[in-house]
């Protein structure tokens with residue numbers, strides 16, 4: 001019997017979509033402003049998942065070079081049809097609604113074609129596209145009608161509900177004006193639509209309630225992929241709102257037949273911590289829950305926590321970089337190179353406050369985590385950082401005659417400094433649960449920033465981790481731990497990351 005681990009994918013992997021092809025499952029998630037973009041994981045048992053590649057590995061496939069914070073690759077749908085993998089996604093505030101194909105989910109994927117409106121060449125306007133075909137081969141693209149216009153009012157964004165167009169995939173042109181479909185039970189932000197033909201009926205499953213604590217999944221059924229649809233009597237099918245469950249914000253799901261022909265739902269969630277479970281340090285992760293059927297309606301079980309054990313990653317930079325490394329609005333090969341057994345970062349005048357920093361990182365995947373890097377700062381300045389975005393980050397930096405710890409929370413910057421002339425040293429950046437009495441409120445975790453100087457580990461600063469959580473940063477992404485350069489050249493000799501979910 002399959003063991004369903006939760007999180008299924010640790011660290012920021014929101015908006016999961018899954019498809020079964022033969023004896024394997026392929027799972028795609030959002031990647032926002034990071035490149036390579038749109039990671040694809042593969043499993044043959046739904047227990048062990050391997051990152052097999054990304055959809056966007058070449059310049060131009062996504063237009064994220066200048067997207068605002070949080071823009072970029074939002075919410076893919078991955079499907080398999082007529083021998084090809086298909087993936088649709090909105091490159092939010094970038095290229096628009098895109099359709100990618102590949103023979104092999106590991107890639108290479110196509111350049112990405114813009115899905116355009118029926119009477120023009122601009123993108124169909126909406127997010128969270130789904131792609132489905134009926135028996136005649138008609139292609140339906142169903143999406144969430146959030147209008148991401150330039151004047152988007154975050155307090156009252158324009159939302160047209162769930163919409164649909166049929167599309168000619170040879171020209172990538174919509175064949176009609178968007179039609180409105182069933183849009184849930186009336187909660188805000190109907191989105192993440194997915195269409196399924198099951199036992200002769202068509203099901204439309206959506207997320208509603210917003211991706212925060214009110215997140216939910218609802219479903220409707222009809223005789224046609226174009227509707228009309230009738231909502232399930234048991235909606236919402238799943239929500240953690242107002243529950244004491246350790247996994248919150250559950251929503252944005254995709255159904256699939258899993259091992260042993262058991263239906264499963266992959267969905268996003270967060271693991272908030274503090275006295276009132278207020279702060280989700282890692283962002284939105286991928287989870288899974290069993291599905292049963294009754295009277296023609298699916299029932300999704302509440303998501304139960306079942307973490308895998310801890311992990312230890314030791315990188316040998318003499319080897320090619322693996323696919324877990326990501327950079328901000330640029331590809332990793334544009335910000336880092338390898339020289340012998342060292343990773344080399346060469347500053348270009350940017351800092352982590354900029355849109356395209358010289359930064360190469362990996363998702364933080366565990367609530368308790370420590371990364372140690374051995375660096376040679378030969379006349380340069382740089383170090384190790386945890387990045388949420390340009391305005392929320394923690395840095396541990398060497399090269400200016402001191403090791404400097406820096407916490408950036410919006411417009412507030414706090415620094416600590418420990419003088420040293422050492423330019424070859426180990427930096428340690430840990431996040432650990434708060435120790436001792438922390439009062440009623442508590443926090444998610446505490447950062448500990450240290451360096452090994454003259455053979456001694458010296459803690460330079462500790463800092464409340466709540467300020468790098470998805471709630472405080474209002475971020476769709478999550479923590480990324482990486483190395484960076486702001487002056488000259490920084491050589492990284494070693495990288496050891498250890499974490500667990502205790």
Ligand code: 6LW
Pocket residue numbers: 014015030074075127128191192207210211252476
């Ligand atoms: C995604 C949508 C959402 O497209 O956030 O809040 C967007 N819900 O489903 C990015 O994750």
